[in-house]
């Protein structure tokens with residue numbers, strides 16, 4: 001029987017400053033999600049909203065290993081990935097609101113946020129499609145001879161689509177500096193993981209593509225940090241791709257407004273009891289990495305930033321009508 | 335300099351890519367079997383390129399069309415200019431998400447921040463007994479998708495010039511090569527000059543009827559025009575060359591002059607490129623048309639394999655001749671024009 005190529009042998013540990021930095025990102029994501037659901041519920045903003053609540057830890061710990069010029073490809077549920085990578089709040093919110101001040105002048109919307117300066121280079125609404133393009137971005141870095149890496153984020157459901165398999169195979173054959181990060185939140189839309197996935201751990205799929213595959217607790221910042229650190233180092237050193245499966249849980253329905261009746265109530269309650277944000281917060285205090293006052297101050301500052309971004313978005317202008325036909329091609333062609 | 339008379343479309347495309355790669359090291363080639371170790375392409379279009387420019391820039395890929403297109407798109411976003419081969423146009427069907435949802439839309443959806451300057455080369459065409467899944471002209475699908483340009487050269491000189499423009503273009507360009515016509519040769523400048531995308535070529539001026547076509551069917555339009563000339567019919571021949579964005583100005587100006595138009599293409603007639611052109615002509619020239627615009631294309635079927643049927647699928651010279659005659663037959667005074 002084939003054995004899994006293990007990652008996690010030369011893992012680095014996150015020092016105190018890094019842990020605090022990870023927590024700051026997690027709190028930002030959690031509070032931002034709170035605000036987004038509130039604004040959509042109030043009817044002040046109409047957008048499809050896919051809550052990343054419960055998955056804060058994964059991109060926060062991954063991003064702690066990345067530089068500004070490393071890139072991420074994410075999906076419709078990707079506000080946590082974007083915020084963790086440093087997409088500024090005001091342009092993110094303005095894009096979610098479809099305003100001209102948004103990252104994409106309002107023409108992409110929440111499912112297609114692009115902010116190259118912070119490395120958020122692609123957000124796709126198509127399941128599985130972050131991966132083939134991540135390969136191309138990584139190919140360019142390799143040709144450039146740079147040490148930049150690309151993260152492809154995707155869900156458990158996306159590991160069943162052809163693009164996943166084509167992409168892992170090519171990345172391995174070409175030894176691309178790309179890290180495939182599967183956020184296994186146990187559901188794909190309304191379908192439970194087991195009902196649609198023929199393998200108990202997605203990381204095992206790495207065996208077929210001769211790349212390291214590892215499953216980590218996606219709610220444990222230090223475990224995610226260590227796995228990502230090793231994968232990023234391998235990629236920077238020209239040793240090729242890694243598949244990381246971070247097991248987590250989606251706290252709300254697939255999309256805002258979904259009643260989540262299909263979710264197992266006990267399973268959900270148990271997962272929410274292990275909410276990664278307060279757990280990590282308590283750990284930081286217990287271990288003396290931060291004080292209650294310090295964390296409260298960080299959180300309060302983030303709350304102010306989020307509120308100001310919401311106001312910026314809501315008070316910004318819609319794109320002017322001439323934007324309708326702009327950006328189809330470099331030159332304007334009717 | 336070697337004595338050089340005529341070269342084929344295969345050689346012309348090869349020369350164009352080599353010329354562009356020599357001038358700009360950001361240009362890459364990828365696709366199934368494109369490198370020399372794998373034979374330099376199934377018909378040899380990319381032959382010699384990996385030897386000359388290196389295996390990093392000319393890469394054979396797994397048989398994975400989504401992965402090929404994704405690699406091209408991502409590299410393009412990060413500053414490279416990939417020329418990706420999808421071996422046959424029908425195989426775009428398994429990469430439609432990458433082409434339509436991503437390559438075509440990323441400029442727009444990102445508000446102009448991420449752009450996808452790629453060329454997608456494909457061969458296709460009926461007439462070589464390849465059957466229903468290896469022969470389709472699918473240009474109308476892509477022409478209907480905002481954000482993709484579509485070109486389809488008919489001769490080697492245009493193939494070279496259009497390929498140079500396609501590579502230089504800042505947006506995705508589908509480059510359709512007709513397998514039947516690959517061996518057609520003509521005089522081609524050794525150092526290619528770009529032929530602008532979006533510009534049709536008025537290959538022959540005439541006064542009675544305009545025939546618009548592209549790709550190999552245009553060769554049939556040329557033959558039809560010779561036939562019609564024997565009857566004294568003066569044909570204006572337009573090779574569209576680019577399907578999206580198509581050269582409305584040139585076509586409209588011509589039909590304004592002749593008052594009659596026949597559009598001929600290989601793709602299925604129903605909902606084809608001919609329908610778009612015909613609709614535009616009646617919108618813009620209503621009252622100036624001397625006859626209803628004629629559209630010729632394939633019947634609404636898959637491409638048949640049998641040699642008893644396949645030739646019936648492709649628009650023939652005779653059909654073009656008859657369509658042109660029909661437009662003139664409905665004219666006010668055909669006899670006065672010396673024909674009947």
Ligand SMILES: Cc1ncc(C[n+]2csc(CCOP(=O)(O)OP(=O)(O)O)c2C)c(N)n1
Pocket residue numbers: 077125126127154155156157158159185187188189250254
């Ligand atoms: C190709 C494709 N098929 C179907 C959909 C509809 N859809 C959107 S999200 C989703 C579930 C994906 O689940 P998963 O990959 O686990 O990601 P998650 O939403 O849980 O983050 C589906 C089926 C889509 N967007 N794209």
Ligand SMILES: [Mg+2]
Pocket residue numbers: 155156157183184185186187188189
């Ligand atoms: Mg999921």
